[in-house]
Structure formats: C-alpha cells, structure tokens
Amino acid sequence: MPRNARRSTPVIKDVAKLAGVSAATVSRYLNGTANVNEEKSERIAQAIKLLGYKPSIVARALANREMDSVMVFATDSGSFSTNMTNVGVERGAQSKSYLFGVTTLSEHRLGDVRQMVQMALGANPAGVIVYEYDRAGAEALRYIPDDMPLVIVGGNVGEGAYQVINSEREGGRAMTEYLLGLGHRTVYHVARSEGPSDNTRTNGWRDALTEAGAPVPEILHVSATDLEESVEVGRVLGRRSDVTAVFAGNDETAIAVINGLREEGRRVPEDVSVAGFEDRQFAPMWKPALTSYRQNFIEMGERAFAMLYEQIQARRAGERPPQSRLETVQGRMVVRDSACAPR
Template identity: 60%
Template structure:
C-alpha cells in the first residue's frame, strides 16, 4: 500500500487497550446504546482524553450503513437564494454535528443529473435536501431512493411530503397589489425565467392583475446578465403606458431603473419600480428600492431540522413525524422607489 502512511490516529482498539476494556464496550460508551459501569466509563473517558481519540465516521458509516451527513442537491449555485439556503442548512447541521455535502446540479446538462445524484448518494448520507426551484431539482427527485429521508425546499405547496416553501406567489401578488393600490392601471414584469412550478413571483403577479382585471402584458424574461435587464428597462422607457414595473429580483430592478433613466424616465416620478429579495444594497439605492425579503437562511435551517427529525426517528426505530409543509414567510420592505399614480399628472 503506497498511499497515506503517516496517519496514525488512535483507533477504538487503542482506547480499549488503554482503558482495559474491550472495543465494543468503548463503542457502547460512545453511543450510549447500552449501560456501561461507572468505573469503566471513567477509565474510558480518560483513555479517550489521553489519546485524543476521535471515532472514524467512515468506519461508523460502514457499520451503520449511513453517515452523519446531509447531502444538498442544488442547481444555480451562484444564485443568492442558493447560497443563503446552503448557509442555513450548514448552520443547523453543525448544531447536530452533521456534515453537509453540496452537490450542484447543472440545469444545462440534464443528462448529468442522475450521475450527480448517484455521486451524492455514494457517501450514504443520512438524508437529502433538494432545492426544487428548477427542472434539475425536480429531476433529481426521481433518482432518490424512496426510503431515504428527504426534505424538499421550494417548489409548489405539497410537491413533496416534507417541504419548506416560501410564500413566493403570495409575495409576488402582494407587491403587484401594492402597486395597483397606488393607482397604477397595470404593472409590467421583468424577470429571470420562472421556475416550473405554480408558486412563483410571476404567478403572484399574474394573480393580482387578474383579480383586478388589469391588462396583462406578458413578462419580459431576462437572464442573469444585467445588460439584458437594462435593455428591458430601455424598451419599457420608450412606451408611454408604463408607469409601474415589478422586477423579479433586486439586481434586475436596479438594471431596469438604469435602462429607464437612459430613456429619460425618472424613478419613481415617471415610473415606479419594485424589486424582490431585499438584498443588502436595496436600501442604499437611490431611490431606496422597495422590495420583498425572503428568509432563505431560515428556510435552510428549517429544512435541516425537518430532515433531522426523520433521521432521528428512523435511527430510534420509531415512527417518523407526519408529513408537513412548512411555509417560511417573507416581508415587504417599503421604501422610495414607487409612488402613487395620478393619471392627469
């Protein structure tokens, strides 16, 4: 064996020998599965301390058939929502001494999804969390064994038995209604592609317009390249029927504002523009951007906890908690980028 010499971390046998007990007893002490006499407990504790022993999670995993690991499957690793959610998962996992594996999915290479999932499962994680905002996430679900603890983040309500969703649609509806309530006759929408569910900002935008019987101008879809959003802003700036715009995210919103200005349209005086996500910079914009904040960090945190409940129940051999869909509420942040519409102005 040419590889990895050197490592000489103590193993359970070393602890057992030093404590004068058998390895299984050390194991029992460590896992608390069976009582160990007080006297041996003390000796074992001392030996562990002395040796700086740390059990091998790999060996443990081979015996237990699973690791204290949660695997997260997510497309769009560069998205704000993804990294925030990841962070929340990691935070919660840390508290339970679980490790997080991130396996990114590639929307543009759907054929790779199965292999990616297999790879993620190859470490025999105790459970999986899938961000179901896109096609890759949805497809990934097909490849997960039915008996693996799973929590889905995002997507439509009830798309999975255990799910953490945000009230995206409701939020989109709220923002649009807000603009309509200010007197705007309709609201234009510039957004990155809508996900394949019916719980999106865009669905909410449409809901509001339909509810009020407003004219619906189809959304202008842009990519992450903000130049496209700025171009959309310019296009909108050339029409005289545009008084309000709901941008699908804050980055898009600021780009739209820029495009509008290039066409001499002031925000909010000529056109009201609101964003979504309530990113850090939104409040610093001029005008300070009105937006709607989602709590992705909290979503990630709850996703892990929900998963952990299942893992725990399974390990304890008890019934898993019942299916549940948790909604994490966001909240609007009203600022200065939208204004009342007065027709005769």
Template identity: 60%
Template structure:
C-alpha cells in the same frame, strides 16, 4: 461519578494525550457499545447512563471520530444538497442556512450542482451522491432537472424538498414566492397605479411563483395581466428593456422579479429619460444587501432564504434521528417561510396628469 484527574491513562499509568471511546466508557461505568449508541443515536440509552456519559465526555474532553461513527452507522454524519442555479444569490443563501443547521448538529455538508446537467446524466449524478452514504439529502428545486433528481432518491432515504409546488414531496419547505409577488403588486396598485408591468426571469415548474402572485393581484383588481417580459441573467438585457419601456407614455409601475433586474431596469429608464419614482415606480424582490444603498433606495420583498435552509435541515435531521432510533418517521408536512415587503424610495404614487 468519581472526580479526579481529567486525563486518560494507559494500563501502565502513563498519561495519554487524546482520550478514546474506551476511556469514556471506563469513566462513565458503562460499556463501549453503550457509549457508541449514545453518540450515534442508534438506540435509546437510559437517562442515568446518558448523564454519566455526557459528564465523562466533558471531563475527558473527548471528541468522537467522525470516521468511526460513520463506520458504526454505515452512513456518514453528513447531508448533501442537490441544486440547480448554484451561482444565484438566493441559492447561496439557502445553502448557508443548511450549512449552519448541519454544523450545529456536528454534520458535514456538501453541495452538488446540477447546472448544465442533462436528463441522461441525472441518474449518474444522484448515484455518485448516494455512494458517499449521506445520512440525508436535500433537493433545492429550481427546474425540471432538480425534480428528476429528487425522483431518484430512494424512498427510505431521509429527504427534504426546498421549493416546488405544495405536495411535491412528503417533507417540504417552501418560500412565500406567490404571496410575495402578490404583495408587491398590491403595494403598487395601492399607490394608485392603474396597472403594473412585470419583468421576470425563467421560473421553476411549480404553482408558487412570483409571476403567479402578480397575476393573482392583477386579477383581483380586475386588470388583465398582459404586460409581462421574461429576461435572462445578462443584466444588459434588462437595461435595454428599461430603455424601451421608457418610451411608453402609459407605464407608471414595474415589478421586477429580482433586485438585479430592478436596478438594471432603473438604469435603462434613466437612460431613456425617465425618473424613478417620479415617472415610473420600480419594485424588486429578494431585498439584497445593496437594495437600501441604491439610488433611489429600492422597494423590495425580503425573503429569508437562510431560514429556508435552516428549516430544511431541521426537517431532515428529525427524519435522520427517527431512522437511526428505529422510530416512526415524523408526520409529513410542508412548511412555509414567510417574507415581508420593505417599502423604500423607488415606489410612489403616480404623478398627477396635467
């Protein structure tokens, strides 16, 4: 490719401030449709032409028009996520991971909340999302409404499900929820506690929940898993439960299904005259930023929700690329994003009885 001035010029020889696709084609010695195919990934372009086009783009400082590409593709360079529990910390972390992946590929990213949507409204919500012509859709499963929304996505639309039971969708990314719940419970039992009380919020309709992991560990230890309490998002409810549990002489360990519930329980236990971990060990889940700063520092299971979102976008992008190139779709798969137990000061061996 001939090297020279880096600015695009008009026929009159005047310098033009913003290069357009015709300038790239002229400098690279290819047609405008070839440049368009290179930018959109809609068909294969030879390695020689790809290199020349890439050099021309860099030399000119060309920035493709998002709208023009969308018109050429008949879909937007964008992805949408449908999710319930949109205000939850875990959901925002997952969303951030999807957004980072989308940004790296030059895609716009939007979130549509299903919070407060009833079954009759789901179809309208999904129709509005699809009317924006996204290149693909991610569904973050947390309840039956999200599952219903997923079922409305056309079969030819690239789609990835985050969460759910393994096999709920051809392309799926799931966190190690059940394995994590089991690991936390095993940690407490391994310290010498004879049983573990579980406190949790409502969980999604799937077989990969933290509560199931708690039951798995208890069953493996030969303990009947009967002491489970469901609480709502109002943390005062968990504080009150902590006060009630403090009155028990037999409880020595609690596994809370998330960190907010854990610290609320600790507050209630303290108000009930019990010390953590001297009297009762408490472990949380999610390992939020405040977990190591709490008093005592909170033992918690660290689940990489950002990676979960990034993996979901990568899986979606592979489908988008295959569809645009006319290739076969990637092999369906279910990826598991593993977490890890972080042991801190809130859990310890039970106090020896006098």
C-alpha cells in the same frame, strides 16, 4: 517529556470507563439511536468534556452504515437564493456535527442528472435535500431511493412528504397589490426564468392583477445572467408613456431596469415606480432606495436540515418516520423610496 512521547487520543472506551457505563451506552448516547437515562447521560457528557473526546465520523459511519453527512442537490450554485439556503443547511448540519456537501446539477445537461445523483449517493449520506427550483431538481427526485431520508426545498405545494417552501407567490402578489394600491392602473413585470412550480412570484403578480380587474400586460422575460437585457427592457418601457409601475423579478433586475428608464429620461419614482424582490444588501443603498420583498433563505435551509435530521434519527432508532409536513417560510415587504403614487 521525550519528543516521541505523545498523549494518546481518547477513544470511546475511555469515555465509558470514566463514566462508569458500557461503550455501547456511550455509542447510543452519541448517535441518539436509543434513550439513555438522564443520570447516565450527565456522566457521559462530563466524561466527554474532561477527556476532550471527539467522536470519529468514520467510526460512526461504520456503526450506522452511512456517513453523518447530508447531501444537497442544487442548480445554479452561484445564485443568491441557493447560496443563502446552503448557509442555513450548513448551520444546521454543523450544530449536529454533520458534514455538508453540495452536488451541482445543470438545467442544460438533464441527461447527466442520474449519474450525478448516483455518484453523490455513493458516498452514503444519511439524507438528502433537493432544491426543486427547476427541471434539474425535479429530475433528481426521480433517482432518490424511496427509503432515503429526503426533504424537498421549493416545488409545488404538497409534492413531497417533507417539504419547505418560501412565500414566492405570496410575495409577488404582495408587491403587485402594493403598487396597485398606490393608484397605478396596472403593473408591468420583468421576469427572470422561474422553475416548474406554480409557487412563483410571476404567478403572484398575475393573481393580484386578475383579482383587481387590472390589465395584465405581456411578461417581459430577461436573462438571469445578462443584466444588459434588463437595461434594454428599461429603455423600452421608458419610451412608453402608459408605463407607471414595474415589478422586477429580483433586485438586480430592478436596478438594471431603473438604469434603462433613466436613459430614456424617466425619473424613478416620480415618473415610474419600480419594485424588486429578495431585498439584497445593496437594495437600501441604491438611489432611490429600492422597495423589495425580503425572503429568509437561511431559515429555509435551517428548517430543511431540521426536518431531515428528524427522519435520520427515527430511521436509526428503528422508529416510525415523523409525520409528513409542509413548512412555509414567510417573507415580508420592505417599503422604501423607489415607488410612489402616479402623478
């Protein structure tokens, strides 16, 4: 074969010809915008396989007047929860041959949120997912058009027509109840910044103490980025003989607090029990292995995309939107060696 002779890339008309259907039928099959009977669907699928046809995302965008893509609006893109949720959204997007993008917002630049949202929507995504973990996420929701397919991740229960939340508050309650159940009089809480939602692990901590009639200590707030603050809080708690149990806002904070306690000569768990949250990969490797609460952020992302995709398909088919719903992704407590009954 001459060097300049190339096999042409198959196009939708080639698929239609081989399958014995119209190009419009192939387009409807690919976009899922109308039902194609089973016999034709099988012929189209076989033709696509034989030809090695790959739909053009640009051509589909022209047909649909929007890209086969989803845009995520998130703050703190480097955090564990955001990263893992993104993994779930991307997995869902890839399963439907959709592109996936992230627009990072800033809590410290709320005045820029509107411009960032409008710029991202200028790419004509088929739908958007907003992580409402903080004020920037809540601000972004103000600028999403009413007719845009939308899923909210996080936020207050019932805040959006389509919403996925995790068991933050339930998890905080479970961890605190577990420590109280071991016999501790109360549980101190070292908290990182949380969003405007009432579905927080701190609220769960407070719920458990209040319902048990236990003292509710002052919350010890620490930076999300400076773990030395958490170490110092551990030192402060270590100097108090009445402190026997600590619930930390996440696993990194828990380990930093343990280091501070040890610097004051307090043993974990013999003198002070410590529990974390999120159950990171390093939690079972720490000494002692860290008791924590496992959340499935990847599942949250997958569910969010699935919920969004249903809206997109209904919109393209000219059908009524799916029924509004709220889905909660449950977590579970993982008991290890860092907590025990008080001496």
